Amino acid sequence: MARNLAGSLTAALWLAARIGLAQAHPLETSLERAQAMLIKEHLGDGIYVFRAPSDLDYWTATNSTAIINDEDVTVFDSCTRAITAQAVIAEIRKLTSKPVRVLINSHWHQDHWSGNDAYSKAFPGLRIISTAETRAYMSRMGPAFFVDEIDSFGLTKMREDLAAAIKSSKLADGSPLTPAGRARKEASIQMASQFQAEVAALPRVIPNEVYRDEMTFWSGRREFRLMSVTGDATASTVLYLPGSKVLVTGDVLVSPEDGKGPPPWTMGSYAISSWLESLRRLDALDVNAIVPGQGPAMHDKAYLRRTIELLAAIIDQVHASLDRGLVKLSQVQAAVNVDKIGLSYAPGTPLSEDFRIVVPLFAKKAMQEALDGGADEK
Numbered sequence: 001m002a003r004n005l006a007g008s009l010t011a012a013l014w015l016a017a018r019i020g021l022a023q024a025h026p027l028e029t030s031l032e033r034a035q036a037m038l039i040k041e042h043l044g045d046g047i048y049v050f051r052a053p054s055d056l057d058y059w060t061a062t063n064s065t066a067i068i069n070d071e072d073v074t075v076f077d078s079c080t081r082a083i084t085a086q087a088v089i090a091e092i093r094k095l096t097s098k099p100v101r102v103l104i105n106s107h108w109h110q111d112h113w114s115g116n117d118a119y120s121k122a123f124p125g126l127r128i129i130s131t132a133e134t135r136a137y138m139s140r141m142g143p144a145f146f147v148d149e150i151d152s153f154g155l156t157k158m159r160e161d162l163a164a165a166i167k168s169s170k171l172a173d174g175s176p177l178t179p180a181g182r183a184r185k186e187a188s189i190q191m192a193s194q195f196q197a198e199v200a201a202l203p204r205v206i207p208n209e210v211y212r213d214e215m216t217f218w219s220g221r222r223e224f225r226l227m228s229v230t231g232d233a234t235a236s237t238v239l240y241l242p243g244s245k246v247l248v249t250g251d252v253l254v255s256p257e258d259g260k261g262p263p264p265w266t267m268g269s270y271a272i273s274s275w276l277e278s279l280r281r282l283d284a285l286d287v288n289a290i291v292p293g294q295g296p297a298m299h300d301k302a303y304l305r306r307t308i309e310l311l312a313a314i315i316d317q318v319h320a321s322l323d324r325g326l327v328k329l330s331q332v333q334a335a336v337n338v339d340k341i342g343l344s345y346a347p348g349t350p351l352s353e354d355f356r357i358v359v360p361l362f363a364k365k366a367m368q369e370a371l372d373g374g375a376d377e378k
Contacts, residue, residue, distance in 0.1 A: 026194055027191055028055075031086055031087060031090060034056055035090055037052070038056070039051035039052075041297050043246055044244070045244045046068035047065065047066075047068075048068070048092075048095065049063055049064070049065050049291050050065075051296070052064070052080075052084045053257065054257060056081070056083075056084055056087075057079055057084045057111065058080065058081060059080045059110065060080070062080055062112070062293070064077050064078060064088050064115075065077070065291050066088070067224075067241070068096050069219035069221075070219065072100070073096060073099065073101065074102040074104070075088075075092075075100050075104070075119065076106065076239050077104070077113070077293075078105070078114065078116050078118070079115040081195075082117065085115025085116075086115075086122075089118060099123050100119060100122070101123065101125075101127060102127045102217075102224075103119050104130070104226065106130075106236050106249075107250055107251065112293075113130075113138065114204075116206070117204070120205050129207055129209045129211070131212065132210040132235075133228075133234060134235055135206055141204070143199060143201070147200050150192065150199060158188055161185070162182070162189060165177045165182070211226060213228050214226065214227050221243070222243060223243055224239060224241065225239070226238070226239055229252055229278035229282075230271055230274035231250060231252030232252075232266065232268065232293075233251065233268060234268075234269055234271070236251065237250065238252050244288075247291070248290075248291040250293050251292075251293035254293035254294055255294065255298075255303060256295060256352075259298075260349065261342075261346050261355065262306075262310060262341075262342050262345045263307060265358060266358055266361045270366075271369060272311065272315060272362065272366050273315060273369060275311065276312060279307060279308045282304060283308060290304060313338050313341060314338055317337070317338070318335075318366035318367050321336070322371070329367060333363045342355050
């Protein structure tokens, strides 16, 4: 997931999430403790999902899928932090002595390929596969690109807000800055600064094998089908294992970290209809399990189909608003109401603040797409 101001979530949401994580401790650097933090799901047939919580991988929660084949291992996505990738590698080695020979990167957002260096060092000769477009994006994104993303999106504001609060002894809302509140903010800044330093020092290892549209390969008896589709990033890869009826989606389909609720972010581009068509394409596959970009594995298509319904409804309502003559973004966003669909993700649970924020962002994407980018910012 890319945390950029124009795309996925607002800065306010990201900052709130980081502050919520920040207790009086730095980011985890112990391999043993990082392994203990991973959530492991076995889908059968040698397929394992390693779920790294945001407490560990920090930028967001991440899923990495390991497929143990007859003679080797294939891994889909390599997480954000080096310690997380190293923890997944250690867990794979507890399951098998077979080497990882193929690593698939779903797309260019840093939480899906920053662990490539750890895998390359652990498994010399590793094939790293992505779409040609994804590799091209990655080739233009050195450490400075992601360092700047962290700084512009949240860290600078964290520091400015704390400095202002210390000077005035008050928070932005006028409430007093307590010692406990100051400690939490300082811990947030410490964690973000530590993460930024890690990102700056991390070697960027890009794929060494690419494809366009589709790719099929075999490892022993197991068939791997890769498809280039649209998700929260252009030219994303999804993996379909027809023999096991397992679909691994990266962020083409993503749930909240706990799996309860609607998709937590939108996309960087405005090709929202292409994203919808990609989800419909996935719905046509014969699957028993779906591994999203974050959150628990799914064992039916309910979440996928509900997300198709959500995007289709937003697009239809935006188009209807434009047909009625609405021209302001704020007017179009106000005309979109998909609360009923949002509530169906977690019956009995009120709509989250994230949903209230992300739906207008989806509506903006649909308006931009309908007008070839011509949506205003008001």
